[in-house]
Structures are given as structure tokens and as C-alpha cells.
Amino acid sequence: MSPQQGTVADRILKAVRRAPGCQLDDLEHSCPDLTWKQVFLEIDPLSRTGQVRLTAKGLGVYTVKLPTDEAFAPEPEYQVREER
DSSP: OOGGGOOHHHHHHHHHHHSTTEEHHHHHHHSTTSOHHHHHHHHHHHHHTTSSEEEEEETTEEEEEOGGGGGGSOOOSOOOOOOO
16 A cells, blocks of 8 residues: 555545445445455444544444434425414
């Protein structure tokens, strides 16, 4: 790994920033020189420390996003009526 690429964690975080909500398996393709095991072993502590959020979408299917991505999620579709 060249120094320009950064740590495995840095590279994974960069890939998630480029594709928020990507599937865990997609990260292996975003970082082709890493194995699935390397990606998983780095995602685990990133998730435990709150740097990424994993969401189960089905049996063995997880999406990965940054916690800050939720700040830009659409608002719920309801309106508060103001009293006059």
C-alpha cells in the first residue's frame, strides 16, 4: 500500500463517502486490493466506534453509511398545522 492511499480505514471511509448507503460487499469492489475479510475486519471497529452505520437489509446484506448521512435524509412526510 502506498502512503498516498492511507490506512485501510481511511480508504473504506473514503469509499463510503463516495457511495453512501452502499452494500458491505460493494466496498470490496471499491477497494480492489483489499479482500472481503480485510474490509470486514476494518468495518467492525468503525461500526463499533460510530464512524460508520451498518443497516441489515436482508439475510447477510448490509448497507454502510456515515452517521452524518442521516442528517441529510428527507424529512418525514407530515406537516404541523399552525393554530390561528
